[in-house]
Amino acid sequence: MRKSILKSLKPDVIVEMLDMAVAFENWNKVMERADMLYQCVQSIHEERQDYQSKGMPTPHVYIERPLVYYYGFSHLMRGMAHQKMGQVDQARASIDQYAELGWMEDLDEVDMQVVQEFRHKAHVNRYVLEIEAGQVQLLEEFVNFLLEHLEEGLAGLKVITEAAVRHRWQIDRVLHVFEDQIQGDGTEMNSSNNDDIYHYCYQRALYEQWMGRPQEAVEFILQAIRLADKLGMDRYFIRCTALLESLREEATAEQIGRYRVMLEGMK
Numbered sequence: 631m632r633k634s635i636l637k638s639l640k641p642d643v644i645v646e647m648l649d650m651a652v653a654f655e656n657w658n659k660v661m662e663r664a665d666m667l668y669q670c671v672q673s674i675h676e677e678r679q680d681y682q683s684k685g686m687p688t689p690h691v692y693i694e695r696p697l698v699y700y701y702g703f704s705h706l707m708r709g710m711a712h713q714k715m716g717q718v719d720q721a722r723a724s725i726d727q728y729a730e731l732g733w734m735e736d737l738d739e740v741d742m743q744v745v746q747e748f749r750h751k752a753h754v755n756r757y758v759l760e761i762e763a764g765q766v767q768l769l770e771e772f773v774n775f776l777l778e779h780l781e782e783g784l785a786g787l788k789v790i791t792e793a794a795v796r797h798r799w800q801i802d803r804v805l806h807v808f809e810d811q812i813q814g815d816g817t818e819m820n821s822s823n824n825d826d827i828y829h830y831c832y833q834r835a836l837y838e839q840w841m842g843r844p845q846e847a848v849e850f851i852l853q854a855i856r857l858a859d860k861l862g863m864d865r866y867f868i869r870c871t872a873l874l875e876s877l878r879e880e881a882t883a884e885q886i887g888r889y890r891v892m893l894e895g896m897k
Contacts, residue, residue: 639670641667641670641671641693642693642694642695644663644666645667645700647663648660648663648664648667648703651663652707655714657714658711660707660708661708661711661712664704664708664711665704667700667703667704667707668701668704668708671697671700671701671704674691674693675734695744696744698734698741701731701734702731702745702747705724705725705727705728706724706748709727709728709755712724713759713762718763721759722759725752725755728751729748729749730745730749731744731745731748732745754782758786758789761789761790761793762789762792762793762796764793764797769790769799769801772786772790773807776808784823784827784830785826787808787830788826788829788830790804791805791833791834791837792829792833794837795833795836795837795840800841801837802841828857828858828863828866831850831853831857832854832866832870832873834850835847835848835850835851835854835873838850839873839877844877844880845881845882845885847873847877848874848877848880848881848882848885849885851870851874851877852874852885852888852889852892854866854870855867855870855871855889855892856892874889
C-alpha cells in the first residue's frame with residue numbers, strides 16, 4: 631500500500647473496522663484489516679524515526695493509544711484469523727510476534743504496561759491454540775493457570791468446553807472445579823461478558839447432549855437463547871433454536887413451556 635494512502639488512514643478507524651469484521655466472523659477481512667493496521671503504524675513509526683534521525687520534531691499524529699498497542703493488536707487479530715481458519719502454525723507465529731513488543735525504542739511506563747498486557751495475552755492464547763488443536767495433555771496445566779487468573783476463567787472455560795465437544799473429552803471434573811466461579815444460571819451476566827457466556831452456554835449444551843444429559847442441555851440452550859436475544863445476534867438465535875428443536879422430544883414439559891414464553895416475549 632502506498633505511503634500516501636497509509637498516511638490518510640487512522641489507526642483507530644482501522645481498529646473499529648477490525649472489530650466489525652470479527653463480529654461478522656469474516657476472517658479473510660480480519661486478516662486484510664490487520665495487515666492494513668500493521669502497515670499504517672509501521673509507516674507512522676518509520677516517519678518518526680526519520681524525523682528523529684534528522685534532529686527534527688516528529689509530526690503529531692492523533693492516536694487514542696500508544697503506538698505499540700496497534701502493533702500488538704494487528705498481530706493479535708492476524709493470529710485470531712489464522713486460528714479460526716485452522717492455520718495453527720501461522721497462528722503460533724503471530725502469537726510470538728505480540729508476545730514480545732519491547733523492541734520498540736523509547737518506550738515509557740505506559741508503553742511498557744501495554745507490552746506486558748500483550749505478553750499476558752500471548753501466554754493465554756498459546757494455551758488456547760493448543761487446547762483447541764486437541765493437546766489434551768495441557769488441559770490440567772491450563773486449568774491451573776485459569777484458577778490463578780480468575781479474570782480469564784469464563785473465556786478459558788468456553789475454550790475448554792468447545793474443545794471437549796470437538797475432541798470428545800469428558801470434562802465433568804473440570805466443570806466441577808469451576809462451578810463456584812462460573813455460575814451456570816447466568817446471574818453474573820453483564821454487558822462485558824455476555825458474548826463469552828453465550829458461547830459457553832451453547833458449547834455446554836452441546837457437551838451435555840453428547841454426554842447423554844438432554845435436559846441439562848436444554849437448560850443451557852435456554853440461557854443461550856436469552857443471551858442471543860440480549861446481544862441482538864440473529865445467527866446465534868437461529869443456531870440455538872435449531873439445537874433446542876433437536877432436543878425437544880427429550881425436554882420436560884416445563885422446559886418447553888419456558889421456551890414458548892421466551893419466544894412470545896421476543897416478538
